[in-house]
Amino acid sequence: MLQTLKSLALASGESLDYYSLPELESAGVGPVSRLPVSIRLVLEAVLRNCDGKKVTEEHVRQLANWKPQGERVEEIPFIVARVVLQDFTGVPLLADLAAMRSAVGQLGKDPALIEPLVPVDLVVDHSIQVDVFGRPDALQRNMEFEFARNGERYRFMKWGMQAFDTFKVVPPGVGIVHQVNLEYLFRGVQVRNGVVFPDTLVGTDSHTTMINAVGVVGWGVGGIEAEAGMLGQPVYFLTPDVIGVELKGTLRDGVTATDLVLTVTELLRREKVVGTFVEFFGDGTASLTVPDRATIANMAPEYGATMGFFPVDGQTLAYLRGTGRLDSETDRFEAYFRAQQLFGIPKTGEIDYTRTLTLDLASIVPSLAGPKRPQDRIALPAMRETFEALFSKPAGENGFGKPADELPRRYPVGPESSCSTVDSQRFDHAGSARNVVEMADNRPSPDRIDDRHDSGIDLGHGDVLIAAITSCTNTSNPGVLLAAGLLARKAVAHGLRVKPHIKTSLAPGSRVVTDYLDRTGLLEPLAQLGFALAGYGCTTCIGNSGDLTPELNAAITEHDVIAAAVLSGNRNFEARIHPNIRANYLASPPLVVAFAIAGRVNVDLETEPLGTGLDGEPVYLRDLWPSADDVAALLPAALDPAVFRRLYADFGKDLDLWNAIPAPTGQVYTWPASTYIARPPFFDDFKPSPAPVSDILGARALLIVGDSVTTDHISPAGAFSESTPAGQYLVAHGVPRADFNSYGSRRGNHDVMIRGTFANVRIKNLMLPPKADGSRIEGGFTLHDGQQTAVFDAAQAYIASRTPTIVVAGEEYGTGSSRDWAAKGTQQLGVKAVVARSFERIHRSNLVGMGVLPLQFVGDDSAATLQLAGNETFDVLGIDGDSLAPQQMLTLRITGADGKVRNVPVRSRIDTPIEVDYYKHGGILPYVLRELAAR
Structure with missing residues (x-):
């Protein structure tokens, strides 16, 4: 066995053991100090878990001698420190564990053999929908709908909490899994049995990579792999290529971290980094704050990498202190990484990478991405011409295949009766959405009716119908959230408004966000424009945008309108945001607000005004855009340690809906009749x-x-109609259409999910003959x-x-x-x-x-x-x-x-x-x- 165990003496007087990577190099095992930092952290886990069985000394030696251009045939057995889950993937994982306990019991074994061997945290963040928006009570009403729909799932989670010792749940209403992971669950290094080691993890969401921003090796896996990792099985993967990305310079004033990550995504997709580790280095990297790094790391799945990794440095320490970690945790974290010679952002030439790319931060310009993929970046001034070009290009060229002469047309929409509240996503046989939940109060709030007309509205191609500040990518970054609030405040002062039929929402990544927006006076102007707090969760980015009104849906489907959504998320795939909205754009939060005011995406915001001010003069984006100094002046409010400690001290406090959910007991689940939770068939006849x-x-x-x-x-997360196989199944089991919920919420029931497989309304099966106009049939046929x-x-x-x-x-x-x-x-x-x-x-x-x-x-x-x-x-x-x-x-x-x-x-x-x-x-x-x- 390799002798690398050393003692780490801390300033507090504490002494801990650790497995030394410099000692491994001193022993002549390999050139460890030249390895990418991410590879060294994986190497530490392999070294520490070397037991001669699943992890052998040969595995250590192979990884310690990683070659930048080596043949990738060696398998790494990576044992992680913990696992994080979100509820859409966590519920079926819990169902699998419960089924495994049942199967073990049937084999005459102790069901308790099935027990996670590492800590598991499930954060409930995917179930809330934007049913109500633009109202002061939107959060409460949306959560009431959420709990009414998902009570069976939440009872099942509470059973898991009492059945498994290492399984914990962060309840609804706290935040998005990745932001909660970054702000709270990550505690620096970990200590077990007197040994200190770096935090590592896998998560059942592809954007687990956000945690790479603080030097943590971790990525997204399916629930299948996560279960194996929880039960002591290593996460196996081939030794990866590591692409070094050198960031130079600094961002220009007016350019956001969102613009940066959209450029990084475009660059790395073009460079084909799928399956690699991407590691950022250089002076430009060192200049980025942790929230900016987290924005880039979060979108690793969009550029195809396994990770988007940032080494630990002084910015990491500042973030830990600013988010309320204990001084002892931060000191231990720093001491460990310095002892391992892993502290600091590498400079050019210090690391051997498979290949190196360079990006000058000063070259970044304000951008969006879309209309169908996150890697298709569009510089802000090119938005109008790009939309107009794609409008008539064929689908094979990322276009919409419409005649160019249709672009200027506008179509009437019937008088609306419920613009400020819409209900669960439900679709008729043609695929159009319908309202199905009767609201106790269906009237729009007074501040959302300024531009309403009893005679209805008209709808044109490129019109924005959904504008959402949402998703883990950006709502963890106070720079862009404060910028959105500052822009909103100036817009309100100029008398600008958002048309009431545009579905606007604010779904922050954690309660910390609304705290600092409130304390800086920016929550109110956002709400005045319709961006009222709608929930803490993925919402629009995961497909939980809630529905549009029947009149809007009817107009879209009748006239085949190419309507648009603008969101600060990371995913804009076809039919993901809303089945009837075909042009979906990713943008920074301030640009989401700007496009909501403009009301359309086929606009050049550099030369065309957003609207007309109170003085009758045109108001341009440049008149509203906050300066870097404006944002910097408010940033200290976003990193208040006392706020983080208060909000994360007790998850259950003030969450009455969660606390009222009963908790079933017992070590083996009894599988009551349910259309939400059913015993998975994977262990039948085992x-x-x-x-x-x-x-x-x-x-x-x-x-x-x-x-x-x-x-x-392949497996849509959103809503479905009665005409689908899944809808027919639920109807046959007595579930009314109003209670269908979504595919994502029903992932604990295999009978629903297999009927939803390949059932996306936009999937095109090339086996089917083309339609008369040459277009392809869409849907699960x-x-x-x-x-x-x-x-x-x-x-x-x-x-x-x-x-x-x-x-x-x-x-x-x-x-x-x-x-x-x-x-x-x-x-x-x-x-x-x-x-x-x-x-x-x-x-x-x-x-x-x-x-x-x-x-x-x-x-x-x-x-x-x-x-x-x-x-x-x-x-x-x-x-x-x-x-x-x-x-x-x-x-x-x-x-x-x-x-x-x-x-x-x-x-x-x-x-x-x-x-x-x-x-x-x-x-x-x-x-x-x-x-x-x-x-």
Whole structure:
């Protein structure tokens, strides 16, 4: 065993042991001091957990000798210090754990064998919807709706809190998981059994990477991997490339951290950093505050990296002190990182990176991103011309395929009766939204009716209908939140208003935000423009925007209006924000306010006015935009240690709705009848030994899809109609349409989720013939025996006939959230393999974790070049359980409808040896359960 254990003497008199990385280098094991900081922190975890079994000395030596351009074939067993969950992914994870306890009990073992071995924190932040907006009581009303819809889920969470010793819940109304993680759950270094070590984690949300801002190694995984990590299984991954990004200079006045991250996202997507560690260094990096770093780290999934990592330095310490951590915690944190020679932002030439990129902060300009992907940055002055160009470009070029002469048209909207309150997202058979919850008070608040006309409004292409200050990316950054408030204050002073039909909302990342906005006098002007506090949660960015009014939805669908949303989030994929809003733009909070005032996105805010002031003169964005000095003067209010300590001292205080939820008891869940929580089927007929794996024969295509199919396309989180298979299931079980809630909220019920798989209203199955106008049919449909039918119905027919199925896809399959139901639903529909041009990191891993084989085309092969129609039969040959190896070449044998046979080489994307074992066991959960049951 490597002898690297040393003692760390702290100023407080405390003495702790630690595993020394400099000592490892002194022993001649490897050039540790030249390694990227992120690799060194992973190395520490490997060294500390070296037990000669799951983690061996050879693993330590391999990682200590990481080569910048080395072949990536070595597998790292990474044991994390803790796990964080959000409720959409946390509830199905808890259901899996409960089912594992049931399965262990049926095997005659103690159910308590299933117990998280590391601390687990679930933050409830994905369930609140913006049902009510623009009113002083919006927060309370939205939370009342939230608890009415989600009581069954919340009771289940409370059962988990008492059943598992290491499982804790941060209740609704506290904040977004990533901001709570950054502001509170992260405590610096950790200490166990007298050993101090760095905090590390995985989370069941792709934006777990926000914690990289404070030098923490962590990223998003599916709930499947998180469960294994909780139960003592290492998180295995291939040794990564590490891309060094040198930041130079400083941001110009008027440029925000949001503009910076949108530029970084565009740059790194172009540089193809998918699956790599990205590590920032240089003088420009050192100049960034932790909130600015967190903004960049948060969007690592958008630029495709596993992490967007920032080393620890004086800015990190200042943030810890400013957010109320104890002096002893901060001192221990600093002492540890200095002892490990890990303190400070590296300078040019100090680290060996796989490759290095450079970005001058002074080159950043105000920007947005959209209308369909976060990497498609648009400089602010180009917004109008870009929208107009995309309006008539085909969908394949990111456009909307509309005739250019339609752009100026405007369409009448019927008189509205409920502009300031709208209800849960519900859609009729055509996909349009409808209000379904009767509100006790349906009248708009007085400050939202200034521009209303009884004769109704008109609606045009590019009109903003949703404007949301939301999401973990930006609401953790006081610089951009204060800027939004300052802009709002100037706008109100000029007499500007937001049209009342625009759905405006403020959903901060934590209660700290509303505290400093209130103390700086900025909460009120935001509310006067309609950005009243609507909830603490992901809201609009996750698809919980709530509905538009029936009149707006009817006008959009009748006239095929390309309406817009502007949000300060990180995700703008098709149909994610609202199924009827097709142009979705990411922007900084002050730009969200500005575009809400302007009322449209096809506008050049550098040359066109936002509106007319009280003096009758035009008001321009430059008249309202706060200076850097204006923002800096208020920043001290955002880092008040006493406020953080007060607000995080007692989660349950003043949360009466949560406290009123009853808590079931017992170590094994009783699975009462519920359409929200059901015993998962993954352990049905569980056997101590797995069946052997073999070739896939006689498979049919369930779907053929194009590029950039996201996990939202595969497993949507939003609302659904009665006409969908999921809606029909709920109706058959006595659930009225008003109580459907969303797919995300029902992830604890597999019967709903498998019916929602591939059910996004914007997914395009290329097996279906084009419509008369040449456009593609959208929605969850496929062909079975030549007839168009729902994907779920076709899958059930194939399962009944014992016919395996495959999915064929293009580039970047599975982009987006770390949504384990995208893999679980795929497996439950009987899909045995997904053949794609390329995979996004987390979804590929999740497919393996569910026993679904990911295969990658080689060379130029694709569904298009192979001219696949969907009526072929497919065999996957070369799957031998005895010789199955990572990334081996297999054969996809394609038999056409005419009997012609083609053999196409494909690469197995089972990437590591442990994934081979997972696949042989039918997935990671059966593998772990068999391991635990064998004890």
